[in-house]
Structures are given as structure tokens and as C-alpha cells.
Amino acid sequence: MSQRLLINMDQLDIARNISLFSDLTENEKDSLLKEGGIYSYRSKECLFMEGDPIKFLYIVCDGLVQEFRQTADGRELTVNIHKKGDVFCKTEIFLNEGLHNTNAMAIDSAYVMELPIDKFKESLQKHKSVAQRLASSLARFAAMKQIEVEQQATMTSAQILALFLRQTCASHGLDPRGFSLPYKKSLIASRLGMKLETLSRALPKLKEQGITVKGSHVSFTDLKASGLAGLQAAARGNAVKFFPPSRKIREMAHAS
Amino acid sequence: MSQRLLINMDQLDIARNISLFSDLTENEKDSLLKEGGIYSYRSKECLFMEGDPIKFLYIVCDGLVQEFRQTADGRELTVNIHKKGDVFCKTEIFLNEGLHNTNAMAIDSAYVMELPIDKFKESLQKHKSVAQRLASSLARFAAMKQIEVEQQATMTSAQILALFLRQTCASHGLDPRGFSLPYKKSLIASRLGMKLETLSRALPKLKEQGITVKGSHVSFTDLKASGLAGLQAAARGNAVKFFPPSRKIREMAHAS
DNA sequence: CGGAAATTTGAGCAATTTCAACATGGGTGG
DNA sequence: CCACCCATGTTGAAATTGCTCAAATTTCCG
Numbered sequence: 001m002s003q004r005l006l007i008n009m010d011q012l013d014i015a016r017n018i019s020l021f022s023d024l025t026e027n028e029k030d031s032l033l034k035e036g037g038i039y040s041y042r043s044k045e046c047l048f049m050e051g052d053p054i055k056f057l058y059i060v061c062d063g064l065v066q067e068f069r070q071t072a073d074g075r076e077l078t079v080n081i082h083k084k085g086d087v088f089c090k091t092e093i094f095l096n097e098g099l100h101n102t103n104a105m106a107i108d109s110a111y112v113m114e115l116p117i118d119k120f121k122e123s124l125q126k127h128k129s130v131a132q133r134l135a136s137s138l139a140r141f142a143a144m145k146q147i148e149v150e151q152q153a154t155m156t157s158a159q160i161l162a163l164f165l166r167q168t169c170a171s172h173g174l175d176p177r178g179f180s181l182p183y184k185k186s187l188i189a190s191r192l193g194m195k196l197e198t199l200s201r202a203l204p205k206l207k208e209q210g211i212t213v214k215g216s217h218v219s220f221t222d223l224k225a226s227g228l229a230g231l232q233a234a235a236r237g238n239a240v241k242f243f244p245p246s247r248k249i250r251e252m253a254h255a256s
Numbered sequence: 257m258s259q260r261l262l263i264n265m266d267q268l269d270i271a272r273n274i275s276l277f278s279d280l281t282e283n284e285k286d287s288l289l290k291e292g293g294i295y296s297y298r299s300k301e302c303l304f305m306e307g308d309p310i311k312f313l314y315i316v317c318d319g320l321v322q323e324f325r326q327t328a329d330g331r332e333l334t335v336n337i338h339k340k341g342d343v344f345c346k347t348e349i350f351l352n353e354g355l356h357n358t359n360a361m362a363i364d365s366a367y368v369m370e371l372p373i374d375k376f377k378e379s380l381q382k383h384k385s386v387a388q389r390l391a392s393s394l395a396r397f398a399a400m401k402q403i404e405v406e407q408q409a410t411m412t413s414a415q416i417l418a419l420f421l422r423q424t425c426a427s428h429g430l431d432p433r434g435f436s437l438p439y440k441k442s443l444i445a446s447r448l449g450m451k452l453e454t455l456s457r458a459l460p461k462l463k464e465q466g467i468t469v470k471g472s473h474v475s476f477t478d479l480k481a482s483g484l485a486g487l488q489a490a491a492r493g494n495a496v497k498f499f500p501p502s503r504k505i506r507e508m509a510h511a512s
Numbered sequence: 513c514g515g516a517a518a519t520t521t522g523a524g525c526a527a528t529t530t531c532a533a534c535a536t537g538g539g540t541g542g
Numbered sequence: 543c544c545a546c547c548c549a550t551g552t553t554g555a556a557a558t559t560g561c562t563c564a565a566a567t568t569t570c571c572g
Contacts, residue, residue: 072410091398138350141398142394143347146335149404153327193409
């Protein structure tokens with residue numbers, strides 16, 4: 001199924017330069033990374049499926065990987081789209097049963113470094129910096145998901161889409177004055193928890209927010225805080241319903 | 257504003273028994289906890305507000321604390337409701353600027369142990385087990401929020417509410433055959449990202465799922481997998497659109 | 513140039529929100 | 543003990559928003 005991979009130093013360098021390992025010495029990195037291999041995946045090939053045992057930490061060296069879940073009602077919802085330099089299955093390592101609860105599939109074709117988790121866990125033990133950076137990354141992921149919950153609850157699909165486009169542009173380092181979408185629209189819809197039709201209908205509405213989309217070509221016109229305009233317009237004054245923090249009387253806990 | 261607190265050993269014990277510190281010796285726990293104090297908060301008193309500098313790790317010793325955010329459009333969305341034994345501001349410690357991005361407010365009155373973050377960070381450095389448990393907890397929080405995103409995208413408000421009630425019942429150790437709601441309905445609505453009216457209208461629909469709510473009294477009739485019935489009914493077969501995982505040809509990365 | 517996949521569009525429907533009116537229910541002060 | 547009040551919750555009706563289904567286009571590839 002999968003293609004044989006010629007060793008490609010560029011791809012290995014991606015793995016060497018991820019921030020998770022940035023405090024390791026070159027030797028430490030090498031001895032960890034040589035435990036893993038870089039694998040090549042064809043378009044739509046699965047890295048793992050829900051219920052599979054968790055064996056690796058994955059580092060995307062090239063291409064894109066979609067991580068998604070089939071929800072109870074048979075829908076496919078994309079948890080995340082991992083791009084070059086992204087590391088995934090960080091969360092799962094700490095979760096209970098050692099089984100994947102998502103599916104991962106290559107979009108187009110992808111090259112992925114797979115690092116056995118037991119080796120990775122060893123390095124977590126050995127190197128405090130790795131553990132610390134992992135925790136940061138988990139915290140950031142949790143905060144991101146929290147914000148997504150809020151967005152889904154309070155924003156219209158057009159607003160969510162606008163934010164996603166800006167964010168995508170920034171995180172891929174694209175030119176805000178004009179770029180082409182790095183993903184298919186159906187993938188974006190799945191990532192944003194909306195239907196393709198909804199996304200399609202949201203696109204024209206983005207003009208009001210200074211985003212023009214034609215086909216897969218996107219350009220931001222109002223380059224600064226245009227995204228905020230919509231939000232601010234929708235904002236209403238509302239009274240603060242709670243007391244401000246007060247001086248607290250501190251009481252030592254007589255431990256021991 | 258806040259009441260003076262008589263030292264209460266029960267409350268201190270709550271803090272001593274949280275799982276985050278469960279691998280520490282009694283001495284280690286004591287020397288850490290004596291750095292913090294237990295504070296008393298009146299109903300609706302704030303522990304901190306958005307934008308405040310992050311100073312403490314909080315451990316709820318008694319009562320309830322609502323953690324929430326004012327969204328851009330002026331709505332109030334509850335991130336989490338912390339109950340006795342819960343620890344919060346774990347995530348924030350790892351995030352950038354050292355400022356709170358949520359508000360925390362006592363519901364009714366609450367007793368909260370506040371542990372200076374620099375002291376807590378020291379113990380993270382000193383005790384691997386604390387760091388490990390913190391990471392687990394972050395991972396679990398992230399997974400929970402991910403599931404919430406999915407629920408909001410795929411489930412009806414009645415289903416979401418049903419899940420929340422079951423979960424609440426379990427996590428508070430209440431009797432599923434009949435208990436009263438530990439929170440006000442408006443708080444629940446805010447927690448679930450829906451309007452109070454929507455929640456109110458969803459309540460009668462829960463009967464179909466074997467949950468009876470009258471006033472603030474809840475009882476589960478169909479005690480087993482009743483919650484799944486609705487989901488399964490809504491489920492439809494849909495074809496698998498991707499390839500199963502293939503054998504991969506492994507290629508050693510010639511690191512170094 | 514086909515044909516399949518991806519996207520767009522239309523029309524009707526379902527769920528949630530909004531706004532407004534109404535009910536309930538503790539608690540307080542007389 | 544009761545009348546009253548304010549916070550909380552419920553209900554109705556209209557308006558939004560997103561979803562479903564179906565058909566029409568467009569795009570992508572060989």
C-alpha cells in the first residue's frame with residue numbers, strides 16, 4: 001500500500017526542529033529520533049483508527065493529516081488538521097486505556113515521523129524540558145478547544161469561518177493579500193462543525209468583514225482588525241452582575 | 257467583604273486529598289500547602305477577573321465556584337463549575353502572559369485554598385509525580401472540551417442536557433433514582449451554551465430518555481443505557497470513505 | 513472530451529434564539 | 543402569619559440560523 005520512502009534529510013530536519021525537543025542537545029535529539037522512522041502515506045491512507053492501540057507519537061514532516069472522529073449520529077467531525085511540523089497524539093498518551101479515540105488519515109500524501117511512545121515517555125522522564133513543553137502544548141490545546149466551544153455557542157457561521165481563515169493564513173504563513181486555501185472546503189466545514197452548504201453560503205457574507213473568496217482564492221482586504229468589526233457591531237452593553245474582587249482575609253492553614 | 261474564616265480541618269483535608277498531590281508524602285504536602293491559605297468567599301464574590309494577573313492555583317474546599325467568560329457579544333458563558341475537591345487555573349499556568357482569561361465567582365458561598373503559583377511551580381519542578389498528574393489532568397480537560405465541541409455540533413439540546421445530568425449525577429455521587437439539582441438552571445444553561453428558555457423547553461423532552469425533572473428534582477427511570485437510545489435512533493449507516501490502515505514500510509531515520 | 517468529485521444554489525424544514533408576558537417561590541418586613 | 547417583592551423559571555409567538563434534500567454547476571484529472 002504505502003510507498004517506499006527515500007531518506008530525505010529535509011523531512012528529518014522538520015522533526016528535529018519541533019519545539020517540543022528544542023531544549024535537547026543535538027545528540028539527545030538524534031538518539032531519540034533514531035528510534036522512530038519516517039513513513040510515507042498515500043492519499044486517504046489511515047495512520048490509525050479509533051480503537052487501535054496507541055503506539056506512536058506522530059510528527060508531520062510533510063503533507064497534511066486529518067484527525068477526525070465518527071460521531072454517534074454517523075457524522076464525520078474533524079478534530080484537527082495537522083500540517084508540517086505539527087505533533088499529534090500528545091493528549092492520548094495521558095489518557096486511560098491506551099486506545100485511540102480518533103482516526104487519522106493522510107490528506108493527499110504525507111510523510112510522518114512515528115516515534116514509539118515508550119521511547120517518547122522515556123525522554124519525558126529524562127528531560128524535564130520535554131515534559132514542560134508537552135504540558136504547555138496540552139494547555140494551549142485545551143484553551144483552544146475551550147474557545148471553540150464558545151465560538152460555536154455565540155458566533156454565526158460566517159464569523160467562525162472568518163476567524164478560521166485569518167488563523168489559517170497566519171499559521172501557514174500565507175500572504176494575507178491573497179492566497180489559496182490549503183484545504184478543501186469540505187474539510188474546513190468538517191473542521192468547523194458546519195455543513196458544506198452552510199460554509200458555501202457563508203462565503204459571500206465574508207465580504208462585509210473584509211474577506212473576499214473566489215473559488216479557492218482568498219484575500220483579506222481590510223487588513224487590520226476587520227474581523228472584530230462584526231463582533232463589535234453585535235456587542236451590546238450589559239451590566240456587570242457580580243461583585244468585584246474584594247480584599248481577602250488571609251488565614252494561614254496550619255498544616256502539620 | 258469576605259468573612260473571616262475559622263480554621264477548619266475538614267476543609268484542609270480536602271486540599272490534602274486531591275489527586276494532584278497524591279504521590280507526595282504527608283510532609284511534602286504539608287510544606288506545600290502551608291504556603292497557601294484558605295479563603296472564604298461570599299455569594300457572587302469574585303476570586304479573580306479577566307485580565308488580572310495569575311497569582312494562585314485554586315483548590316475548592318467547599319462550595320461551588322463558577323468559572324466563566326464574557327464573550328465578545330456580551331454573553332456570559334460558563335467554562336466550568338468547580339466543586340469541592342476541584343483544582344483550577346491549571347491550564348493558565350502554562351499560557352503566555354500570566355493573565356487570567358476567565359472570571360471566577362463564588363456561587364453561594366465558598367471556601368477556597370489559594371496556593372501561590374510560584375510555590376506550585378517549584379513543586380512541579382521538584383516532584384515528577386505532580387507534573388505528571390498535572391499533565392494528565394490537562395489532557396483530560398482537553399479531551400473533555402473536544403467532546404463538548406462535538407456534542408454542540410451534532411446533538412440536540414435535549415441530548416446534551418441529558419448527558420450533562422447523568423454526568424453531574426455521577427460526579428457528585430448523587431442517587432440516580434432521585435436527587436435535586438446542585439446548580440441553578442440558569443447556570444446549567446450557561447454551562448451548556450444554551451439559553452435558559454431552550455433548557456426549560458428541553459426538560460419535558462427528557463422523559464423520552466428516561467429522565468424526569470420536576471422543579472429541581474431529577475430522577476432517572478431507565479437506569480441503564482437510556483441515554484444511548486436517542487443517539488442510536490438518530491444514527492444512520494454511512495459508508496466508510498477512507499482506506500483501512502495498510503502495512504507500512506519502515507525506514508530507519510539515519511539520525512546522526 | 514468524458515466522468516467523477518467538489519461545490520454551489522434553491523426550497524422547505526427543524527432547532528434555537530429573541531422578546532415579551534406570565535407563573536412560581538422563597539424570603540422579608542410589617 | 544400574611545402581603546409583597548425580586549429573582550428565577552416557564553410559556554408563547556415570531557424571527558433567525560443552520561440543516562436536509564435535490565438539482566445544477568464547476569473543477570479536477572486522466
